[in-house]
Amino acid sequence: MENFHHIVEAVQTNCYINDARHAQDMTMCTYLLEMRQFYRWEHSLPHSQRLPKDELGAWLTEREALWQGLENQDYRPVPVASGPRDPFETEAINADLVPEGYVYGGGIGRFNRPHFFLARLGRREVRHGVTVLIADCEYARDLIAPPAALLDRTIYLRREAVQDFLWSKLEEWNWKRQDNALGRALAYYDFDTDPDAALERMTEVEGEAMILHELGEALAGELLGEARWQALLAGCSRHKPEIVARAVRDNLADCMVTLPTLLSRGMDSSIHFFFGNFTGMRLKLFPGAYQAYRRGVEAGHWQALKDMTERGRAHWEAIARSIVALDRHDPEADRRLAALADQAVL
Structure with missing residues (x-):
């Protein structure tokens, strides 16, 4: 593309502004x-x-100096062929970039933090009416790089961010090398002999599992009303209610798509990896899933997990509908949402 370097510069500048903030x-x-x-x-x-x-220490000092003063600057428009676009006009930007072999992401993540990236497009798919854009080499990115995200019926999978996430999990496990779910997942790959090839292979497998979760998110959005759900998250004035709401929807998405698909395909390594990362509020709300996983490991089959997944789908859909039904103008809405966590445990 003739002006591609200008696009890269604009997106990376917005990433710097974002990080400074x-x-x-x-x-x-x-x-x-x-x-x-x-x-x-x-x-x-x-x-x-x-x-x-x-070198890392010197670079860190230079990067922090670069951020100084940027937090008050406005985001730059992205100069695509059809004209300058607001950085959150992701669909319009990709209408220009995807045919040229590139992919852009610009959206709002957890706790209203924006995320931007620009990458080479690896491939484009359509699954169940949802577009999947898989990003390879990234030319611009934020400090925090979510591996996968759903935005306006489009799933973005960032392979480099997936690899960062997987490697961090490998390093985490290597500290103690415990016989746990994460260790069982990593045992499927030869990280001791050829770590780079093992990481590449695991990226393919776990990238697919991440796409499955986002497909579950898309289905959950259809059930709950995506616009209403996003308005609910935006209205959360504190972190805990948002964390509870996201965990409920994550559990619903996983019971609808992720776990049933992993189980039906016999993707045992991904089942282990799933529960190696089943932590925080998701685990607090859904300890029954982890208990069913443990029973499956001991028994050598996943029937208990299949049964719990089916039970969980109806349960989390009911809880999620209760959350969506909350009146966001009620000053007690955050408290009521957080209180649902105690009633929702399965």
Whole structure:
């Protein structure tokens, strides 16, 4: 594309502005981990290569200096062929970029934090009426890079972000090498002998599992009313009600699509990986799923997990409908939503 470097510059500038506004929202531990991944991406380093300590420290100081003063700047328009576009006009931007072999993402994530990226398009699919855009090499990105997201009936899977996530899980497990769900999933791949090839293979498998979850999110949106659900999240004045609402919908999506598909396909490695990452509010609300998984490991088959998944679908749909029915103008709405967590445990 003739002006592609201008598009890259605009998107990366918006990413810098975004990071300047939101980097301080992270805990110090999370911030340093994300900065390590960002450094690796910016310098095109393989995940198996150790990062240079001194160079990383100097780069971190330079990056923080770059952010100074950017938080008050406006986002730049993205200069695509049809004309400058607001960075949140993702569909219009991709109407120009996808035919040229590129993919752009611009949307709002958790706690109203924007995310932007620009990448080479790996492939485009349509599944059950939902478009799937798979991004390969990324030319511009934020400090935080969600591996997969659903926006306006389009799923975005970012392979580089998937690899970052998987490698972080490998490093996490390597600290203690416990016999747990994460360890069982990693055992399917030869990370000890050829870590780069193992990461590539696991990216394909777990990338598919992430797409399945987003397909579940799309189906959940149809059931609940996507516009109403997004308005509900936007109206949450505190983090906990939003965390509860997202966990309920995640559990619904997984009971409708992710787990039934993994089970029907016999994707055991992905089932182990799923429960290796089944933490936080999702686990707090749905301990029965993890208990069914443990019974499946002990029994050597997944019947208990299949039964719990079927039970969970009806349960989480009912809870999600109760959440959507809350009056967001009620000053007690956040408290009522958070209180649903105690009633929702399965």
